[in-house]
Amino acid sequence: MRHQNHHASLGVTREHRKSMMSNMAASLITHGRIKTTLAKARALRPFVDEGDNKAFPESLSGVAAQGKLVYEDLGCIVCHTQQVRRPGFGTDDKRHWGDRQSVARDYVREARPLIGSSRLGPDLRNVGARQTGDEGRAWHYKHLYEAQLTSPGSNMPSYPFLFETRKAVGQYSAKSIQKALPPSEQPPAGFEIVPTHRGEALVEYLLSLKDTYNFPDEATRVYTPPKAEGAGGAKKPEAKPEGHK
Numbered sequence: 490m491r492h493q494n495h496h497a498s499l500g501v502t503r504e505h506r507k508s509m510m511s512n513m514a515a516s517l518i519t520h521g522r523i524k525t526t527l528a529k530a531r532a533l534r535p536f537v538d539e540g541d542n543k544a545f546p547e548s549l550s551g552v553a554a555q556g557k558l559v560y561e562d563l564g565c566i567v568c569h570t571q572q573v574r575r576p577g578f579g580t581d582d583k584r585h586w587g588d589r590q591s592v593a594r595d596y597v598r599e600a601r602p603l604i605g606s607s608r609l610g611p612d613l614r615n616v617g618a619r620q621t622g623d624e625g626r627a628w629h630y631k632h633l634y635e636a637q638l639t640s641p642g643s644n645m646p647s648y649p650f651l652f653e654t655r656k657a658v659g660q661y662s663a664k665s666i667q668k669a670l671p672p673s674e675q676p677p678a679g680f681e682i683v684p685t686h687r688g689e690a691l692v693e694y695l696l697s698l699k700d701t702y703n704f705p706d707e708a709t710r711v712y713t714p715p716k717a718e719g720a721g722g723a724k725k726p727e728a729k730p731e732g733h734k
């Protein structure tokens with residue numbers, strides 16, 4: 490049976506272990522990789538929440554995992570990062586790119602974390618918390634089909650090859666997206682525009698991107714800005730973060 494308070498001690502005190510973990514998180518975020526011992530890496534395994542009967546971060550569904558490959562293939566990483574910086578290092582929190590900074594554990598299930606280094610577009614680590622459900626799905630399709638339609642002035646490329654125009658047999662398919670498109674983009678009568686399998690997988694991946702889970706020791710590794718003079722100081726991290734969202 491695994492308890493929430495069970496950690497590999499790694500032969501060091503609790504305080505030392507905490508700072509080691511936060512250094513590992515920081516080096517992952519700075520360099521995109523960590524060089525460490527196997528024992529230390531194992532200490533960063535998913536957190537098992539017995540109440541929820543789940544291990545966080547959750548693994549990607551099969552389709553979303555395929556979508557990750559499409560994301561890699563199309564080079565989305567050239568313009569998008571997947572790492573939320575801590576308060577004081579940029580304005581990620583004010584831009585609502587995440588409620589907390591990214592920590593090493595967020596990436597433990599990823600053989601190739603797609604952290605990125607250049608931000609021509611927004612950070613996408615929590616885009617699945619901003620764009621959700623069917624509405625989010627429809628938004629992504631429209632945006633990928635032609636970024637100008639959802640985001641006028643955007644310099645994100647369009648990906649029309651993630652869609653196909655096919656003859657509609659009987660009723661339009663539930664997957665068809667032309668309802669959301671302007672008159673100039675409508676297919677000829679009797680035809681419909683549907684995402685390809687790669688398009689669908691990519692959008693499921695985007696919808697899955699969110700690090701909104703909490704685990705008991707997370708707060709201890711999250712940087713809090715030093716006390717500002719006269720301003721009442723930084724908020725103390727909560728000893729026990731609230732439950733999963």
Ligand code: HEC
Nearest residue numbers: 563564565567568609610611616636640643644645646695
């Ligand atoms: C040339 C740079 C560039 C590339 C390549 C690029 N994007 Fe973007 N992306 C942007 C910019 C700029 C924005 C902000 C304007 C907008 O919404 O279109 C953006 C916005 C987004 C958003 C909305 C984020 C939000 O916070 O609302 C998503 C989702 C997205 N991109 C996904 C992708 C995916 C998936 C790919 C690869 C298929 C990709 N982008 C490739 C530049 C890029």
